[in-house]
Amino acid sequence: MARAGLTAERLTRAAADLADEIGFENVTVSALARGFGVKPAALYAHLKDAQDLRVRVAELALTELADRAAAALAGRAGKDALVAFANVYRDYAKEHPGRYAAAQIELDPQTAATVAAGRHAELTRAILRGYELPDPDQTDAVRLLGSTFHGYVSLETTGRFGRHPRDVDISWSRTLDALDVLLRHWPPAAPGPHPGESR
Amino acid sequence: MARAGLTAERLTRAAADLADEIGFENVTVSALARGFGVKPAALYAHLKDAQDLRVRVAELALTELADRAAAALAGRAGKDALVAFANVYRDYAKEHPGRYAAAQIELDPQTAATVAAGRHAELTRAILRGYELPDPDQTDAVRLLGSTFHGYVSLETTGRFGRHPRDVDISWSRTLDALDVLLRHWPPAAPGPHPGESR
DNA sequence: TGCAAATAATTAAAGCCTGTAAGTTTGTGT
DNA sequence: ACACAAACTTACAGGCTTTAATTATTTGCA
Numbered sequence: 001m002a003r004a005g006l007t008a009e010r011l012t013r014a015a016a017d018l019a020d021e022i023g024f025e026n027v028t029v030s031a032l033a034r035g036f037g038v039k040p041a042a043l044y045a046h047l048k049d050a051q052d053l054r055v056r057v058a059e060l061a062l063t064e065l066a067d068r069a070a071a072a073l074a075g076r077a078g079k080d081a082l083v084a085f086a087n088v089y090r091d092y093a094k095e096h097p098g099r100y101a102a103a104q105i106e107l108d109p110q111t112a113a114t115v116a117a118g119r120h121a122e123l124t125r126a127i128l129r130g131y132e133l134p135d136p137d138q139t140d141a142v143r144l145l146g147s148t149f150h151g152y153v154s155l156e157t158t159g160r161f162g163r164h165p166r167d168v169d170i171s172w173s174r175t176l177d178a179l180d181v182l183l184r185h186w187p188p189a190a191p192g193p194h195p196g197e198s199r
Numbered sequence: 200m201a202r203a204g205l206t207a208e209r210l211t212r213a214a215a216d217l218a219d220e221i222g223f224e225n226v227t228v229s230a231l232a233r234g235f236g237v238k239p240a241a242l243y244a245h246l247k248d249a250q251d252l253r254v255r256v257a258e259l260a261l262t263e264l265a266d267r268a269a270a271a272l273a274g275r276a277g278k279d280a281l282v283a284f285a286n287v288y289r290d291y292a293k294e295h296p297g298r299y300a301a302a303q304i305e306l307d308p309q310t311a312a313t314v315a316a317g318r319h320a321e322l323t324r325a326i327l328r329g330y331e332l333p334d335p336d337q338t339d340a341v342r343l344l345g346s347t348f349h350g351y352v353s354l355e356t357t358g359r360f361g362r363h364p365r366d367v368d369i370s371w372s373r374t375l376d377a378l379d380v381l382l383r384h385w386p387p388a389a390p391g392p393h394p395g396e397s398r
Numbered sequence: 399t400g401c402a403a404a405t406a407a408t409t410a411a412a413g414c415c416t417g418t419a420a421g422t423t424t425g426t427g428t
Numbered sequence: 429a430c431a432c433a434a435a436c437t438t439a440c441a442g443g444c445t446t447t448a449a450t451t452a453t454t455t456g457c458a
Contacts (some may be wrong), residue, residue, distance in 0.1 A: 003406055003453070030444055042407050044446065106357050117361030138372040139365040143351065145357070147374070148343065151350025158305045160345070162316030166338040174339040174388070175346070182381045187372070202435055229415055241436050317402070341428065 001016055004036045008046045011036075019057060019098025027098070029053065046194040054105060059115050060101035065092050066119045073123060078130035079180040086149050086176055093153040100153070120146065131183040141183060148179060203235045209247045210235075218256060218297025226297070245336040253304060258314055260298035264291050265318045272322060277329035278379040284326055284376055285348050292352040299352070306334065317347065330382040340382060347378065 014035060019027045029050050033040040047053050065088070072084040095099040107116060124142045133141055152175060155161060156168055213234060218226045226251050232239040244254050263288070271283040292299040306315060323341045332340055351374060354360055355367055 006406080027337070028444060029446090038406095039408055040445075041409080041447085045406065050445065071221055104353070104357060109358060111361065112358040113361045116359055117363070120359075121361065121363070136365060136369075136371070139363060140370040140377070143360060143367075143370045144347065144374045144377060147350030147354055150349045150352070150354060151346030152342065152346070154303070154353065155342070156351060158303060159308060159311045160315055160319075161342060162312045162320065163308065163317070164320070165337060166335060168342075170335075170344045171339040174336070174386075175343045177386050178339075178343060178381055181384060181386045182377055185380060185384055187373075187376050187380045205435080227415060228417090237435095238437055239416075240418085240438085244435065249416065 004038045004042070006036060006038070006042065006046050008038070010055065011046055011053065012060055013042060013072065015053055016057045016096075016099050018100070019102055020096050024054075024057070024101035027053075027057070033120045043149065054102065055107065055111070057099065057102040058105050058107060059111065061103040062115050062120070064096075064099065065074050065089065066115075066123060068092060069120070069123045073126055079176075081127045082145075082180055082183070083129055083176050085123070086145075086179075089149045090153050090156075090172065093157060097157065100157075103152075126182070131186070133183070133186055137186055137189065140145075141186065145179065148175065159187075203237045203241070205235060205237070205241065205245050207255065210242060210245055210252065211259055213296050214252055215256045215259050215295075215301070218301055219295050220297065223253075223256070223300035226252070226256070240275075254306065254310070255307060256298065256301040257304050258310065260295070260302040261314050262321070263295075263298070264288065264302065265314075265322060267291060268319070268322045272325055278375075280326045280329055281379055281382070282375050284322070285344075285378075287370075288348045289352050289355075289371065292356060296356065299356075303353075327381045327382070330385070332382070332385055336350065336385055336388065340385065343381075344378065347374065 011032060015027050015032050015142060018032060018035065022031075029043050029047070030040045033043055034054070036042075043053075068088045069085055072088045073081055076084050103116075106112075121142055124145055127145065130137055130140055131141075152172065156172075161168055161171075179189075208229060214226050217231060217234065221230075228242050229239045229244070231252070232242050236319050237243075242252075246255075267287045268284055271287045272280055276284050302315075305311075320341055323344055326338060326344065327337055327340055351371060355371075355392075360367055360370075
């Protein structure tokens with residue numbers, strides 16, 4: 001029988017698609033092999049092991065996400081950039097739940113620093129150019145934004161917001177409004193409680 | 200040989216401890232049985248299946264978390280309450296990574312609404328009593344707070360903040376300061392961009 | 399063109415996990 | 429004591445992972 005033409009890249013993409021269909025946790029080497037009409041053992045010529053496959057899917061997702069974020073950020077600034085960036089994350093998670101789940105696995109520090117922390121933090125930092133934030137605060141703000149975006153998407157998709165009458169799209173929108181205000185009123189580091197300078 | 204004295208509750212607690220030790224994803228019915236010096240099949244008299252075990256651990260974690268949060272909130276208000284509540288989440292996740300991971304699995308709407316969404320949202324809402332927020336905004340704020348807390352803890356534990364020089368404890372502290380400010384300057388729903396009234 | 403080396407897959411097999419069914423042991427209460 | 433129910437074990441079937449050995453297919457170079 002003809003060869004299937006497997007490569008690590010094709011397998012990774014197929015695994016990502018499969019994850020979006022059946023859930024990341026259900027993606028197995030066997031299921032993937034089945035999709036290619038091939039025996040499971042055949043995949044081990046291209047993948048080190050199952051974990052290697054998961055990591056590759058995670059990297060794929062993180063890269064796709066960063067690419068979209070970069071595109072969304074182009075030509076935008078301030079709240080416009082904030083909203084565009086945030087929606088990229090949320091939309092991606094809705095469109096590709098399996099990939100998004102993959103993006104959450106723990107990566108070795110090396111990989112994480114590069115593809116995950118690195119590029120994403122870089123992009124988030126770009127949003128802040130529209131809000132004048134001095135450096136250590138900028139890092140804090142990057143972390144807060146990343147946390148809120150990821151947290152919202154994560155809680156929303158795992159059903160943690162319950163079926164409360166308040167529309168989650170509206171809460172999302174108001175959350176972005178709030179973050180915009182927050183970035184414009186970022187509190188000074190000083191220990192004293194603090195005030196409210198207008199932008 | 201003497202009986203092991205298994206019950207769903209003991210198994211659930213043991214599974215939670217095991218999860219904290221070896222990671223939630225590595226908790227298997229077999230490993231759990233081994234810990235009790237019993238054959239895997241014996242557990243099926245107390246658990247429906249492996250998923251049932253996972254859900255029980257998730258419920259245990261959510262309940263413990265809510266109990267701690269409730270205790271932390273007692274007698275506190277305003278920023279004091281906000282900080283205490285947030286630290287309960289973060290500390291719990293650090294102390295019990297396996298349980299925390301379990302708490303993130305998808306639950307059926309029924310369960311989620313009760314134990315997860317229900318009680319936790321209730322407690323988060325309690326924090327807001329110190330900040331006068333009218334009702335639909337209150338729900339939005341509850342979602343934002345939950346998102347940020349969970350998101351921060353999640354990104355921190357999966358290494359997403361990289362090994363940036365900025366101390367994550369400091370960023371956390373500044374994040375809480377920022378949220379406090381935000382709750383005191385919650386933007387009005389109006390579509391118009393919007394300003395900064397002093398507290 | 400033709401064949402040898404490299405590459406791609408399959409077969410085979412061991413080990414671990416889930417889950418069911420049937421048998422055996424242990425406790426309990428009358 | 430004994431009979432019954434509950435708690436466990438044995439036995440098994442079926443899946444998934446991964447390695448090693450074997451077969452088939454390309455490729456490229458003589």
